Amino acid sequence: MSFEGSTLVDWTIFAQARSELGAGFVRILGYFREDGVKSVAAIEAAMRAANATALVIPAHTLKGEARQFGAEPLGDLAEQIETIARDCVEAHDTPDQALELVVKLRPCFEETLTLLEREANPLIERRPPPGGPGGGFGRRNPGGFGRAG
Template sequence: MGNDPLVNWGAFAQARAELGVNFVRILGYFREDGVKSVSQIEEAMRAQNAAALVIPAHTLKGEARQFGADPLGDLAETIETIARDCVELHETPTEALEHVVRLRPLFEATLALLERDANPLAVRRPAAGFGRRPLAG
């Protein structure tokens, strides 16, 4: 992953343009589904259940890529691929552990960037406070 940005902003802008007024709502679904997928992946890893890793990793991969969250999508794909191989070979997904450990922090950092960019006024607008006039709304 290195110094790669967490979000491909070109793909993000394209998704935003294509989704239009539905963008914020669908980003909210990504948050809900992503939180659920990450938890399911962690539970499956604790249980050493390769089959239970596949669907949440696949779901997270697709949704992340929809918003240009390529490193998150790639990490989810790695977990999915390892899990599918383990299911085929009837092995436990031990090899996926290092990737699963990185998943939640990457998901949370990525989501924070996406949500910040989805609502720039909420973050970037200077707050009215002592010695400042409130901004005209």
């Protein structure tokens, strides 16, 4: 399954988290990776066991952590799984209706994590998006700062 990279992450929220977390950002993104891998595995195991109760906490954890980094589609997917699981716990039912969502979860998590880590890597060359602002260090800025009128 392939997701649109531009729609997997709200880059405004990502930038805000990066700014707020400062020097701890990369470390916390690493925790997201570790926790996310565990959460996805736990969700898949709970689904195989048809255990709605075991779906709730890892889905809830993944939802919150994903949204912290602007990974809204991943957070929404985890929230849908959590909601179905909670409803099934109350109804004493199996979470069969979450199966399709659980199948989508791992590819969404992996593609999202790849984007987040690529953007967080200080060694990656950043290029402005096509049609975006073209200014930046080393780029010509006609009529701008440092130019005699």
